[in-house]
Amino acid sequence: MNKDVPKVEGLAQTAGEAKYIEDLPNVPNELYGALVLATRPRCKILSIDPEPAMNIEGVHGFYSAKDIPGRNDFMPTELDNAEVEEIFCSGEVLYYGQPIGVILADTFELAHRAAKLVQVCYGEPDGKPVLATLKRVLDAGAQDRIHDQPYDQEGEEYGKVEGQYRKIEGRFELPGQFHFSMESQMCICVPTEDGMDVYSSTQWVDICQIAVAQALNIPENSLNFYVKRLGGAFGSKISRASQFACACAIAAHFSQRPVRLIPSLETNMEAVGKRASCISNYQIEVDGDGRICKLLNNYLEDYGCSLNEPIEWVTAQFYKNCYDASRWKLVGKAAVTNSASNTWCRGPGTNEGITMAENIMEHIAHALGKDPLEVRLANMSESHKIRELLPDFVRDVQYEQRKQEIESFNEANRWKKRGIAIVPMEYPQVFFGQMHALVSIYHIDGTVSITTAGIDMGQGVNTKVTQVAAHILGIPMSKISIKTMSSLTSPNASVSGGSMTSEAASFAVKNACEILLNRIKPVRDEFPEESWEQLTQRCHKRTIDLCAMYQYKAGDIQNYQVYGLSCAEVEVDVLTGNVLVRRVDILEDTGESINPAIDVGQIEGAFVMGIGLYFTENLIYSDDNGQLLTNRTWNYHLPGAKDIPVDFRVKLLHNTFNETFVLRSKTTGEPALNMTVSLLFALRHALNSARKDAGLSDDWYTIVTPSTPEQICLAAGSKIEHLKLQ
Missing domain, CATH: 3.30.365.10 (Aldehyde oxidase/xanthine dehydrogenase, molybdopterin binding domain)
Incomplete structure (x- = not known):
């Protein structure tokens, strides 16, 4: 215990010998499945003609909504889901890429080629615009797409403090993100004498078992689910795997042959929901020290095409982070868009809540001309754990010294700029199920x-x-x-x-x-x-x-708080918009770590996923039909070897346990992602210097996320005349 023990399957994984679902041996008479996707949102499906595909030798069957013997729903309402999500679309298409059927063939390549040949006849559009993103919903003024949620929070002193205070208003945007696990959604179904064996790449067997049983009108005990391991998930396989399991099981049920359903990356990205994007509009009143006297934060989250999986309740628990929220009010709403129903993604709701609060602290500091750390401390209770941790952390990362060095560097350099930022975190871990x-x-x-x-x-x-x-x-x-x-x-x-x-x-x-x-x-x-x-x-x-x-x-393990601090330093190339993450320091509370090596790896991985969220992974949808245009690695860019920090230092905070924890340990899988926003604030500080050199005002500005090189160049304010040699 408490040792850096290598993962028990680590050697097999690094040697390529660990078996995942796709590695399971082919069985006799096995068929490959491929999903057929809709391409005309807001139109009704009038007919589906699979004959052009079925005429190809080696293509064996096509199944759509009309063939499902039971419920056409992969989100069972018995699990408190708000509405039906169809396995295969049976009427009006909700988004580009919605599955409408599954086709079977002898090979993977043939199945996917045949899927493109299925002819779908659509009716006329319903006359309403295709709005695939939050911004398009807001720009269109589509109030019918926006829904109240019952998770608003109001502090006991909100609106009760009177006086003349500095008023600040702003807007903050958080992007969506594709999960991009190394193993995509997939499933293998094998009919047996007592039912069916199902090998599903799922994080939640129960929902898959219920949905498949209801779709096929068979008892749950006729389904035997097996999950050895997943090749990553990040939340994408909690509920969304159910749709693929149902599609595969339907195909195996009717063909009475084993079926292997492995979607292409493009199919996976178009058909499956992602991290919900979020837009926050806030009004603040602060005193001279930066202490918040009144805060109203209205935010809107993109749910995709359904209101299932509400994340506002999570956001509401995390929005105060480590601050006194007694004078704060949080109002959250959900937007329904013409995109795949969004789902849980590493740090769902937690990231929105914490980063919205931290952005507000940065805005206050900018408006008052203060160091952001001063403002953060002004809004933190005197007894908070972060106050105890912060002085040592500031000293250990040499924050004051490096801040001065960065100021000197920025004064001496026009086209390279640096920035540094510290972000605290309080993460309430809840146990359930x-x-x-x-x-x-x-x-x-x-x-x-x-x-x-x-x-x-x-x-x-x-x-x-x-x-x-x-x-x-x-x-x-x-x-x-x-x-x-x-x-x-x-x-x-x-x-x-x-x-x-x-x-x-x-x-x-x-x-x-x-x-x-x-x-x-x-x-x-x-x-x-x-x-x-x-x-x-x-x-x-x-x-x-x-x-x-x-x-x-639930109740066996006591809920607890995870505390953390991150310090990020970046260097921006003003000419190209490229960002170099020079150094990242993370202090995270892990209790008495069972395996420090695994915990450090989880912390590093969560932070790097945040780098993709804020800097590289850009979801772009067509204005016309809502098609995801960045649906493969050619144009959807994950963080690479040169995007991770040059100097990455992770320190585990020990001795913060009590005996009710599991062997006195704490979780590490998601909290660190919430501290990645320190990179965005460090970027802002670097851009402030570039904008000053470009002759722009010191007004607060919204940083577009993800902050790709294009967006960084635009934010830096450089003009052609600035590039002329003197």
């Missing part, structure tokens, strides 16, 4: 097999579970093997997400192991000198049950 763990001990050699409802998607849950079991049982990790998660051993399991999977699974394993130890204890007390193997053999001879199950449930 239920997860099973099953631990089995084999009596001859004493080896242990474990299966849990926690699905490993790169976050290291299998490794942490192995460490916990080895620690509790007092045996080497080499004696433990983690087995495939299945719907048999982990029925009705909650989603693997929300930064709680590793802790919930570890908690269940810990308790299952303790049950086993209690059973073994009488034998161990009788034979204290015997080895583990000898004890398990004796237990077996006495018919002691060496298999135990435990279910974690």
Whole structure:
């Protein structure tokens, strides 16, 4: 415990030997599936003619909404979803790329070629505009697309403080983001004598099992789900995997042949929802110290084509960050757009809440001519944990010294500018749902097999579970093997997400192991000198049950706060708009880390995902039909080797636990992403110098996100005459 233990599957993954769903061997008579996508939003589908595709040798079938024997819905209302989301569109098309059917063929290539040949006849448009983004909804004044949400927050002192205060208004925009896991959505369905085996790339087996059973009108117990591991997810496979599982199962059900549904990247990006974009408009009244006396923040989030998966309730819990919000009011609304229904994405709602608050602190500091840290402290309670951490962090990162050096650098350089910023974070971690763990001990050699409802998607849950079991049982990790998660051993399991999977699974394993130890204890007390193997053999001879199950449930683990600080320094090339992230320092509260190496990796990964969000990943939709134009790596750019920090320093804050935590540890999967906004503020400070040199005023301006080189060049204010040699 508390050691930098390599991931148990790390060697197999780096060697390319770890098996994912697509790596499962082909079985006899297997067919490949490909989704057929709609291309005319706001038009009704009048007819679908698959004959041009079916006439090709090797194409075996096409299935659409009319073929579904049960519910045409992959978001079961029994799971508190607000509205139906169709597996295959049966009427009016909601967005470009909405699935309308699945076609089967002998090969992957043939299936995807055939999908393009299916002819769809559409009716006339309904006369309303195609509005695929938040900005287009606002520009069109489409109030019918905007919906109130019941998650507004109002501090007890809001509007009660009277006086003459400085008034500040502003706007802040956060972009959407495609999850871009290395493994896309996919599913394999194999008909069996008792139903169907389903191998789904999902974070949430329960929703898939319910949706498939309802779509096929079959009992849930006829479906056997298996999930070994995911090749990344970031939230994209919580609910959206259900649509692919349903489509694949429908095809396998009617063909009575195994079906492998693996969408192309373009299909995945067009058909599946993304991180919700957000626009915030705020009005503030502050005193001379920058203390907020009144704050009204109206924000709007892009839900896509449905109101399922509301994230405002998360935003409402995080919007105050580490500040006194007693004089704040938060009003959130949801916008329905002609794009795929947006979904959970690493730090959903949390990022919007925290970054909106931090942007407000930056704006106040700019308006008053103060250091942003002064304003942050002015709005923080005297007893807050961040106040305790900040002085040492400022000293350790040499903030004051580097700030002066940056000012000198900017004065001496016209075309290269630097900036630095510090952002604090308070992250309330909440635990919910239920997860099973099953631990089995084999009596001859004493080896242990474990299966849990926690699905490993790169976050290291299998490794942490192995460490916990080895620690509790007092045996080497080499004696433990983690087995495939299945719907048999982990029925009705909650989603693997929300930064709680590793802790919930570890908690269940810990308790299952303790049950086993209690059973073994009488034998161990009788034979204290015997080895583990000898004890398990004796237990077996006495018919002691060496298999135990435990279910974690909401309330078993106490909610807690994760605290963090980040300091980012960037250098901007004013001529090209390129950004060099010179240095990033992160201090994050991890309690007593079970595996510091995994936790550091999670922190680094979350921060780098934020680099893509703010700098490189640009979702561009067609004005005409809402088609996603950046639907492949040629034009949708992930952070690369030269985008990550040159100097990346992560420090774990220890000794912030209590005994109710899982072995005194804290989560690390998502919190660090919320601190990536420090890069955006560092960029602003660099651009302020460039704009000053360009002769622009010192007025506050909205930074367009993602801040691509094009947007940075525009924000820098350079003109052609500035480029003439004197």
